[in-house]
Amino acid sequence: MSHPSTSPSTTEPRTDQLSGQERASAVNNIFERIAPRYDLMNRIMTFGMDQAWRRFVISKAQIPAGGKMLDIATGTGDIAFEAIQRVPNVTAVGADFAPRMMVVGRERPLGKRVQWAAADALNLPYADRSFDAVTHGFLVRNVIDIPRALREQFRVLKSGGHVVCLDTTPPRDNILRPFIALYMTRIIPLIGQLLTGQRDAYTYLPNSSLGFKSPDALASLMREAGFVDVQYKTFNFHTIAIHWGTKPQ
Numbered sequence: 507m508s509h510p511s512t513s514p515s516t517t518e519p520r521t522d523q524l525s526g527q528e529r530a531s532a533v534n535n536i537f538e539r540i541a542p543r544y545d546l547m548n549r550i551m552t553f554g555m556d557q558a559w560r561r562f563v564i565s566k567a568q569i570p571a572g573g574k575m576l577d578i579a580t581g582t583g584d585i586a587f588e589a590i591q592r593v594p595n596v597t598a599v600g601a602d603f604a605p606r607m608m609v610v611g612r613e614r615p616l617g618k619r620v621q622w623a624a625a626d627a628l629n630l631p632y633a634d635r636s637f638d639a640v641t642h643g644f645l646v647r648n649v650i651d652i653p654r655a656l657r658e659q660f661r662v663l664k665s666g667g668h669v670v671c672l673d674t675t676p677p678r679d680n681i682l683r684p685f686i687a688l689y690m691t692r693i694i695p696l697i698g699q700l701l702t703g704q705r706d707a708y709t710y711l712p713n714s715s716l717g718f719k720s721p722d723a724l725a726s727l728m729r730e731a732g733f734v735d736v737q738y739k740t741f742n743f744h745t746i747a748i749h750w751g752t753k754p755q
């Protein structure tokens with residue numbers, strides 16, 4: 507997979523309008539380019555709320571002390587770090603298909619505690635029933651085949667283990683929606699341009715979020731993958747959804 511070092515020209519198709527391997531490569535390329543400023547950008551555009559969402563993810567993952575968790579699409583490892591801080595003696599595997607994101611994560615204070623792994627969420631290099639919990643943040647909106655990604659997570663999870671999924675969700679059609687859409691389509695790309703120099707990465711975020719699956723539709727896909735007790739909670743004016751479910755015994 508090639509990683510051009512410059513932003514795509516404006517004449518190229520939008521990443522959210524691509525499909526299949528072309529889209530996967532474009533997504534991979536975006537995260538390779540924004541890796542150095544990814545964490546700072548997250549803190550600023552979410553007003554620091556993103557870490558609270560990740561804490562909620564770990565609370566729902568119910569990882570036993572000494573257990574083993576997989577954070578797929580770990581990026582710079584925020585969810586894996588949260589697990590390390592909250593769960594005694596946890597083994598945290600952080601896997602992603604964009605190596606530069608993990609290089610940034612490895613340099614962070616708890617970076618040596620995470621077992622980093624290059625992996626595609628659609629083809630996890632782990633045996634069946636390897637993990638007590640599987641988490642992911644902002645994967646499902648990016649991955650080209652959500653049912654397959656969920657089936658892979660189900661496969662590598664132990665019976666009784668929990669999956670937790672954090673992602674953006676389309677804002678509700680109410681009085682707030684125009685303001686939220688304005689923030690997402692105008693302000694975020696501007697901050698992204700100023701902080702990362704990669705405006706297209708931060709136009710991809712609103713473009714892929716506003717038309718993404720509703721929380722109910724995503725919950726249905728999780729049930730179809732085999733998970734039970736699937737529930738979700740929304741945050742931040744219904745722009746973020748956290749789903750969780752269990753692999754039956």
Ligand SMILES: C[S@@+](CC[C@H](N)C(=O)[O-])C[C@H]1O[C@@H](n2cnc3c(N)ncnc32)[C@H](O)[C@@H]1O
Nearest residue numbers: 537579580581602603604607626627643644648
């Ligand atoms: C927005 S970042 C999220 C990083 C981290 N989970 C967090 O909460 O900040 C999305 C990550 O998903 C990764 N990703 C997207 N598709 C993937 C795939 N098919 N397999 C593995 N990682 C993928 C990207 O490389 C990127 O690091």
